[in-house]
Amino acid sequence: MDTSYPREDYLPMTSRKQDPSPTVITIGPSVVPRDHLIWSIFNTIYMNLCCFGFVALAYSVKARDQKVAGDIEAARRFSSKAKCYNILATVWCLLLPLMIIALVVTGVIHLSKLAQESMDFFNYKLFANDEDGK
Numbered sequence: 001m002d003t004s005y006p007r008e009d010y011l012p013m014t015s016r017k018q019d020p021s022p023t024v025i026t027i028g029p030s031v032v033p034r035d036h037l038i039w040s041i042f043n044t045i046y047m048n049l050c051c052f053g054f055v056a057l058a059y060s061v062k063a064r065d066q067k068v069a070g071d072i073e074a075a076r077r078f079s080s081k082a083k084c085y086n087i088l089a090t091v092w093c094l095l096l097p098l099m100i101i102a103l104v105v106t107g108v109i110h111l112s113k114l115a116q117e118s119m120d121f122f123n124y125k126l127f128a129n130d131e132d133g134k
Helices: 039-047 052-069 072-122
Strands: none
Touching: 039 052, 039 072, 052 072
16 A cells, blocks of 8 residues: 555654744623612602603613623613713702702791891881870
8 A cells, every 4th residue: 555645643743833822811701780770760769850760760771671682881871871860860859858948947037037027117116205295
């Protein structure tokens, strides 16, 4: 049996240089964005002034849908919008009652001063000698 090509068994060992291994950069697992769904539900049910809580709930659901679909960047975007609307709804619902209380207190103080001044006006004696002459 004549073979014109060298067989694998009889090849001499050649020293070949090792190829440099490729550089592998391992990136940690991507951080999954929070969807703020519970906070949005709370703002929708309990403090839904100007519908900010409902808008936050819509963006939270969108963020959760995108997270399940695997689109992390879109989930991060929707999560950020949901967080902003939740903060806006919370601040609005905390400041509005405080402003109303402050307005009521200042109104009561102003009305009490006004009532005191009007009582002083009606108790003012025009003539000091009216009672002395009789």
